[in-house]
Amino acid sequence: MADIGSTTGSDIVAKLEEQVHSGSESAVSTRANSSSRDSTVSSADSHSEAQPTTTNGKRKAEMDFDILAPPYSLSANRTPHQTADLEEVPHGISRQARDLASYSFPVHRLAEVLQDNTMQPLVIVACGSFSPITFLHLRMFEMAIDTIRELNKFEVVGGYYSPVSDNYRKAGLAPANHRVRMCELACERTSSWLMVDAWESLQPTYQRTAVVLDHFNYEINVKRGGIKTKTGERRPAKIMLLAGGDLIESMGDPNVWDDEDLHHILGRYGCLIVERTGSDVRSFLLSHDIMYEHRHNVIVIKQLIYNDISSTKVRLFIRRGMSVQYLLPNSVIRYIEEHGLYVGMSEPVSNVLKF
Amino acid sequence: MADIGSTTGSDIVAKLEEQVHSGSESAVSTRANSSSRDSTVSSADSHSEAQPTTTNGKRKAEMDFDILAPPYSLSANRTPHQTADLEEVPHGISRQARDLASYSFPVHRLAEVLQDNTMQPLVIVACGSFSPITFLHLRMFEMAIDTIRELNKFEVVGGYYSPVSDNYRKAGLAPANHRVRMCELACERTSSWLMVDAWESLQPTYQRTAVVLDHFNYEINVKRGGIKTKTGERRPAKIMLLAGGDLIESMGDPNVWDDEDLHHILGRYGCLIVERTGSDVRSFLLSHDIMYEHRHNVIVIKQLIYNDISSTKVRLFIRRGMSVQYLLPNSVIRYIEEHGLYVGMSEPVSNVLKF
Numbered sequence: 286m287a288d289i290g291s292t293t294g295s296d297i298v299a300k301l302e303e304q305v306h307s308g309s310e311s312a313v314s315t316r317a318n319s320s321s322r323d324s325t326v327s328s329a330d331s332h333s334e335a336q337p338t339t340t341n342g343k344r345k346a347e348m349d350f351d352i353l354a355p356p357y358s359l360s361a362n363r364t365p366h367q368t369a370d371l372e373e374v375p376h377g378i379s380r381q382a383r384d385l386a387s388y389s390f391p392v393h394r395l396a397e398v399l400q401d402n403t404m405q406p407l408v409i410v411a412c413g414s415f416s417p418i419t420f421l422h423l424r425m426f427e428m429a430i431d432t433i434r435e436l437n438k439f440e441v442v443g444g445y446y447s448p449v450s451d452n453y454r455k456a457g458l459a460p461a462n463h464r465v466r467m468c469e470l471a472c473e474r475t476s477s478w479l480m481v482d483a484w485e486s487l488q489p490t491y492q493r494t495a496v497v498l499d500h501f502n503y504e505i506n507v508k509r510g511g512i513k514t515k516t517g518e519r520r521p522a523k524i525m526l527l528a529g530g531d532l533i534e535s536m537g538d539p540n541v542w543d544d545e546d547l548h549h550i551l552g553r554y555g556c557l558i559v560e561r562t563g564s565d566v567r568s569f570l571l572s573h574d575i576m577y578e579h580r581h582n583v584i585v586i587k588q589l590i591y592n593d594i595s596s597t598k599v600r601l602f603i604r605r606g607m608s609v610q611y612l613l614p615n616s617v618i619r620y621i622e623e624h625g626l627y628v629g630m631s632e633p634v635s636n637v638l639k640f
Numbered sequence: 641m642a643d644i645g646s647t648t649g650s651d652i653v654a655k656l657e658e659q660v661h662s663g664s665e666s667a668v669s670t671r672a673n674s675s676s677r678d679s680t681v682s683s684a685d686s687h688s689e690a691q692p693t694t695t696n697g698k699r700k701a702e703m704d705f706d707i708l709a710p711p712y713s714l715s716a717n718r719t720p721h722q723t724a725d726l727e728e729v730p731h732g733i734s735r736q737a738r739d740l741a742s743y744s745f746p747v748h749r750l751a752e753v754l755q756d757n758t759m760q761p762l763v764i765v766a767c768g769s770f771s772p773i774t775f776l777h778l779r780m781f782e783m784a785i786d787t788i789r790e791l792n793k794f795e796v797v798g799g800y801y802s803p804v805s806d807n808y809r810k811a812g813l814a815p816a817n818h819r820v821r822m823c824e825l826a827c828e829r830t831s832s833w834l835m836v837d838a839w840e841s842l843q844p845t846y847q848r849t850a851v852v853l854d855h856f857n858y859e860i861n862v863k864r865g866g867i868k869t870k871t872g873e874r875r876p877a878k879i880m881l882l883a884g885g886d887l888i889e890s891m892g893d894p895n896v897w898d899d900e901d902l903h904h905i906l907g908r909y910g911c912l913i914v915e916r917t918g919s920d921v922r923s924f925l926l927s928h929d930i931m932y933e934h935r936h937n938v939i940v941i942k943q944l945i946y947n948d949i950s951s952t953k954v955r956l957f958i959r960r961g962m963s964v965q966y967l968l969p970n971s972v973i974r975y976i977e978e979h980g981l982y983v984g985m986s987e988p989v990s991n992v993l994k995f
Contacts, residue, residue, distance in 0.1 A: 423965070424966040589957075590948055590950075592949070593946045593947070598945055607786045608783075610778070610830070610831075611778045611779040611782060612779070612945065615830060
């Protein structure tokens with residue numbers, strides 16, 4: 286999740302065509318093999334493709350009481366498709382494009398109108414590998430919402446995952462399109478407000494976090510002119526980076542983050558830091574000159590329920606054939622299985638131990 | 641989760657009629673209010689009731705891309721029903737009865753035939769309040785499976801939650817029928833092998849854990865004669881109690897557990913203990929005379945990913961209007977919201993602090 290780049294922050298210059306993009310993946314749909322099941326569902330979504338068409342012309346997707354086939358065999362009599370989880374695209378969901386030419390910024394869950402005129406609109410952005418996304422990545426946003434609500438100052442109008450591109454070349458990185466898709470599945474299946482933006486993942490070169498935040502600012506505040514208030518004017522949204530404690534600690538290392546970038550991120554935008562139980566983010570903030578300077582732009586989120594799920598451990602478990610259920614959404618686990626992700630991968634032991 | 645009773649263990653004497661029970665709850669189905677959605681799904685399940693009937697006589701359930709309406713209002717334009725989660729009963733699922741007269745022991749996911757003739761069949765039973773069930777309760781079973789597989793001695797043929805009855809009178813206990821239903825939802829929606837047994841929850845008086853394990857032994861090994869092997873004979877299943885570290889520590893307290901019960905549980909059955917990171921279950925085992933005597937019946941499960949989700953904290957968060965998403969399944973959260981559970985409840989601060 287740490288930023289490696291060393292050149293200074295700059296505004297996004299790439300002009301992106303705003304075009305309706307079509308989903309590049311067909312809905313993953315497993316046909317249940319039980320003869321007594323004839324469940325079908327007509328898809329109301331206009332983005333999913335390659336779905337079977339019924340005689341009356343309606344697109345249909347086989348309903349997917351889908352499997353998490355356990356790694357062991359529990360019984361001969363058990364119907365393999367029992368776990369309820371849908372794989373067709375829920376209504377109103379836009380899937381991200383797989384190339385920049387057809388990319389458009391996702392806004393299907395971005396609030397159009399601010400509910401409370403006294404509040405400042407806030408968009409939360411999580412940068413990271415998400416290889417794969419876990420319940421901790423999802424939970425972080427929920428903790429952020431609860432903390433922000435207590436401040437009585439911001440109204441959260443959107444939340445985004447921005448998976449890093451393959452150019453980041455970190456050990457354990459699945460191809461970007463898979464990581465984007467896993468984030469999308471997690472958002473579609475489990476959340477009512479989170480989205481995934483593929484822009485960073487589609488860039489031909491590694492983009493620093495400062496540049497990624499500029500991209501969000503450009504899309505939301507420059508191109509869209511911010512968020513509408515109930516009285517009709519538009520108000521710029523504050524963009525804040527949502528970060529785990531490990532990312533923040535890396536900010537103390539001058540080899541990882543450029544001072545100018547830190548000023549840009551913390552000064553122009555801001556940071557929501559999830560504090561791990563036992564760690565001391567506040568002392569770190571006090572000791573860090575740039576952080577201290579921008580402390581009013583830093584919100585610390587206390588982790589009241591400790592949880593050290595890490596993508597690294599999830600990958601390790603998958604390599605060892607161990608269960609990862611209840612560490613990440615079933616739909617993501619199934620996607621990993623279907624695409625054979627992480628299985629043949631090998632990672633240095635040091636990678637696993639430090640998490 | 642600790643056992644309070646002090647009389648000695650005994651076999652179950654209640655003769656239970658084996659009758660097909662009908663689900664007593666209608667499928668919870670929220671109608672999406674988006675006009676562009678006409679998704680319907682014909683239910684193939686024979687247990688769900690009160691579903692709308694179509695003109696051609698097929699029972700239908702409205703598809704349930706269901707809400708977790710966030711506690712805050714994200715946007716005006718957001719369709720409220722977006723999170724995918726089904727509420728009709730998946731195929732092959734039997735819901736538990738709400739009274740003893742119509743009770744039958746659930747076996748729909750119990751393996752009928754042992755896959756590996758060299759193994760001993762094993763049934764895992766988790767006793768507790770489950771008020772509400774959380775991802776940690778679900779994860780415990782997955783950790784148990786991984787640990788057991790490494791031993792190369794047992795084949796897991798079933799996993800059960802046995803929620804305690806209302807007579808346990810612990811603070812924070814939702815009515816037993818709700819706790820059973822929440823466990824059922826979690827199993828139906830997220831697992832391919834876990835089941836819920838309502839027997840303990842339906843008892844007119846509090847039943848000690850030793851008695852509950854006797855009940856499982858009676859149902860599986862006495863009434864059903866154990867598990868069939870591939871060569872046709874029947875082999876008794878080993879019944880083991882799945883327990884968190886806190887339950888085990890309570891076993892050191894003679895005021896909580898009766899010695900005779902401990903001998904019965906650990907000697908006749910056995911225990912799978914989930915060791916919390918930082919705790920030292922092995923030293924405890926060494927120091928405890930009865931545990932040490934039965935140490936070959938005790939399997940310690942190392943918790944490789946730390947997680948301190950507790951039902952107590954979940955209840956607290958609900959009372960404070962905070963998000964509990966990603967701490968327990970969405971279907972359970974929605975059930976809690978629909979039935980207004982835990983909201984008006986007050987619990988002593990000490991209850992929360994000790995977890």
